[in-house]
Amino acid sequence: MSGLTFVDVCSGAGGLALGLERAGFEPRLLLDEDDDACLTLRTNRPQWNVLQADLMDFDPSEHPHSYDVDLLSAGLPRVKSNATAVRSESGNEERLLKAAVYLAHAIGPRALLVENVPTLAHSDKFRDFREFARAELDHLGYQFSWFVLNAADFGVPQDRQQGLLVAIKKRWFPAFHPPVPTVTDHVSxxxxxxxxxxxxxxxxxxxxxxxxxxxxxxxxxxxxxxxxxxxxxxxxxxxxxxxxxxxxxxxxxxxxxxxxxxxxxxxxxxxxxxxxxxxxxxxxxxxxxxxxxxxxxxxxIGHASPPPVGEALGRAIAEALRS
Known part of the structure; x- marks a missing residue:
C-alpha cells in the first residue's frame, strides 16, 4: 500500500484534495457541481480527473476508477444562514451528508473522511445524521470517530473549527489517532x-x-x-x-x-x-x-477546507492504513 488513492466529492477550490496530495494520496476522481470550482481544479492540476456533477446524481458504476480506493473524502459546503435559510436548506444539507455515507457503501473505500461545520460532531441538529452514519458504517465494517479541529492549531491564521467524521475499516481503525496541533503559537x-x-x-x-x-x-x-x-x-x-x-x-x-x-x-x-x-x-x-x-x-475560498488541516488528516489516516 505504498501509493494511497482517494476520491474527493464536493471538492470546491481543492483545499482538502491539496492537503491529501501533500500527505501522499493520489486522486482517482474529484467531483463538484460548480463551474468555477471545476475550472480552479483543472487550472491548478491539469492531470487530475475532475468531473462536474451533482453529488446526488453521481453514479460510481459509470466511473469504475472510483472503486477500490483507500479514501473517500467529502468537504461539504459550509453556509452561514439566517433562521429562514436554515429551515429551507437543512433538508438538502442532510441529504448531502447522507449521500457521502451512501457513496462509501457504493465504492467501498478503506477510509471515509467527512468535513463540515463544528456542530457536525456534537450538535443536536446533526443527531439524526450521526445515528444514521453510526448504523450504516457499523454495518459496512467501519469503526469511526467524531471530533473537532481548529485550523489555527495547524498554522492557518484563522479561527476555523471543523467538525469531522473519520471512519476506517475495523482492521486498521485501532491505529488511527486524530492529528495533534502542528504549531504552539498561532499565526496572526x-x-x-x-x-x-x-x-x-x-x-x-x-x-x-x-x-x-x-x-x-x-x-x-x-x-x-x-x-x-x-x-x-x-x-x-x-x-x-x-x-x-x-x-x-x-x-x-x-x-x-x-x-x-x-x-x-x-x-x-x-x-x-x-x-x-x-x-x-x-x-x-x-x-x-x-x-x-x-x-x-x-x-x-470561504467554503474550502484549509490545506494544512487536510494534510494533517491525510497523514493520520495514511499512518493507520499503513499500520
Missing amino acids: VGEALESSMRSRGWKDAERWAAQATTVAPTLVGGSKNRGGADLGPAGSKRKWEKLGVNAHSLGDEIPGPDFVWAPDLGREGLVRLTVDQTAMLQGFPPDWEITGRKTARYRQ
Whole structure:
C-alpha cells in the first residue's frame, strides 16, 4: 500500500484534495457541481480527473476508477444562514451528508473522511445524521470517530473549527489517532499578511500588522443565492474592525503608497483585504489560482477546507492504513 488513492466529492477550490496530495494520496476522481470550482481544479492540476456533477446524481458504476480506493473524502459546503435559510436548506444539507455515507457503501473505500461545520460532531441538529452514519458504517465494517479541529492549531491564521467524521475499516481503525496541533503559537493576521500588504509600497503596512495580533475570524463564503464579497456576519465584521480591516467589502488591489490607514475615521479609514489575501488566510499556497469573478472566487475560498488541516488528516489516516 505504498501509493494511497482517494476520491474527493464536493471538492470546491481543492483545499482538502491539496492537503491529501501533500500527505501522499493520489486522486482517482474529484467531483463538484460548480463551474468555477471545476475550472480552479483543472487550472491548478491539469492531470487530475475532475468531473462536474451533482453529488446526488453521481453514479460510481459509470466511473469504475472510483472503486477500490483507500479514501473517500467529502468537504461539504459550509453556509452561514439566517433562521429562514436554515429551515429551507437543512433538508438538502442532510441529504448531502447522507449521500457521502451512501457513496462509501457504493465504492467501498478503506477510509471515509467527512468535513463540515463544528456542530457536525456534537450538535443536536446533526443527531439524526450521526445515528444514521453510526448504523450504516457499523454495518459496512467501519469503526469511526467524531471530533473537532481548529485550523489555527495547524498554522492557518484563522479561527476555523471543523467538525469531522473519520471512519476506517475495523482492521486498521485501532491505529488511527486524530492529528495533534502542528504549531504552539498561532499565526496572526498581521504576521501572515504583512509582506503582502507591503508589496505595493503601503507605508502603514508595518504599523497595521503590529496591531493585527490575533488569528482571523472564520471566513464565510455564503451561498449562490445570497452573500457577497464581504467577510461575514455582523459579529465577524466587528472582530475584523479590531484588526484594522474593513470587512464590508473586499478590495480589488493591495493598498498603494498613498493609502492612509486611519482607524479613527471609521470604516473608510480601514484597510480592505483582497481575495488573494483571504486565500492566504485559508492556508492556500500563493501559486494556487482561484478562478472566476471576485464573489465566486471568495465563495470558493470561504467554503474550502484549509490545506494544512487536510494534510494533517491525510497523514493520520495514511499512518493507520499503513499500520
